[in-house]
Amino acid sequence: MTALNPAFADIVELLTAVPDGDEAAVAAVRQRNAALAKPVGSLGKLEQLVEFLARWQHRSAPRLDNPMVTIFAGNHGLAAHAVSAYAPEATAQMVANMTNGGSAVSQICGLHEINLRVFELALEMPTGDIATEAAFEDKMAAATIAYGMEAVAGKPDVIGLGDVGVGSTTSAAAVFAALYGGTGADWAARGSGLDDAGLVRKAGVIDQALSVHAGALNHPLEVLARLGGREVAAMLGALIAARHQKVPVVIDGYVATAAAAIAHAVNPQAIEHCLFAHVSDAGPHGRVIAHLGQRPLLDLGLHLGEGAGAALGIVMIKTALHLHANMATA
Structure with missing residues (x-):
């Protein structure tokens, strides 16, 4: 087993030394919830969403x-294997x-x-075709992780994470197979609407x-x-x-969940501040x-990507917080 590239040392440290949530803030939210003019606990998950906000x-x-x-x-070199119903040029169009x-x-x-922010990640330079080479070098992977950290520079109160990219679900499926075992067929999804032959190609690329x-x-x-x-x-x-x-973070769909899975595999506590908006x-x-x-x-049967599920998750959180802050007290 080779040693981990030093380029990742800071990333591992940040994932390992994660701050705890604020349980005193949660207690304060629960105290107000108990005073609202409603039966105790009657708003169910909506109450838990406000606790989630307070904690993180x-x-x-x-x-x-x-x-x-x-x-x-982002674009993917593996798209050359026709694993998507769309050509790579569609990413820029989206x-x-x-x-x-x-x-x-x-x-x-x-x-x-x-607020909606969109970051283009060198669309004209797809990652390597993972069926024959690495997606990118370790130093570039670490630099891209660092670039993603800038997403919170605008000081959001909550951030939803989503993606677009032709071939992204194939890449995510390969990540899940590597982390959890199984074959390409176990993890390949139709993504953008592949037919049966395309799904077989997709599974084959993952296996390769x-x-x-x-x-x-x-x-x-x-x-x-x-x-x-x-x-x-x-x-x-x-x-x-x-x-x-x-x-606090709201995770969108299949591809965004791959980012959470990487973090979880390094340190399960590293995703405690994440809410999974929907199951696709x-x-x-x-x-x-x-x-x-x-x-x-x-659970809305979505398979759209582009952060739509994360946005709907934030809508639910906004609703929960509005009720918490504005309902009458008993």
Whole structure:
């Protein structure tokens, strides 16, 4: 077993030395919940969402003055294997649609006053084809994680993490297979709407990647560098920075969950500040969430990506906090 590249040392330290939540803030929220004009505990998960905010914002009176959904866009060399219903050029088109307000996540965020930020991650330079080479070098993976940390520079009160990228679900599936075992067929999902033949190709690419990199998947960050994508690395960085800056995180779908899975594999406590917004229509997604010891907030049959599920999760949190702050007391 080779030693982990020193480029990852700081990342491992940040994932290991994570700050605890604020239980005194949670107690204050529970005290107010008990005083609201309603039966005790009758708002169920909505009450728990306010506790979640209080714990990870470290505020006895949590707030949502600056809720944010952040989308990372990346392209993948593996897209050459026709593992998606779309060509790689579609990633830039999806980014343009989001920034122009024409996407589902744009509309959700606009309606509910949630800030939306989109980061393009060198779309003109896809990651390496994981069926034949590493996605990117260790130093570039570490640099992309560091870049993702900048997502919290705008000081959001809560941040939703989502992605776009042709080939991203194939890369995420390879990450899950490397972390949890199994074959490509166990983890491949239809993603953008693959037909049966495409799903078989997708599973084959995952199996080939696992074989090619079998001797270099000894650490979760090596799994990321060999099999992951820029969007997963950047979301991991955002997740790490959010924990250290007291920002709760809302995870979107299958690909965003891969970032959480990498963090969890390094240190299970590193994702305690993460809420999983929904379970997607991709069958393996539910298995990953269960493996992480989490329960999704919503089950709407979504398989859209682009952070739409995370945005809806933030809508639920905003609703919960509004009730907590504005209901009458008994």
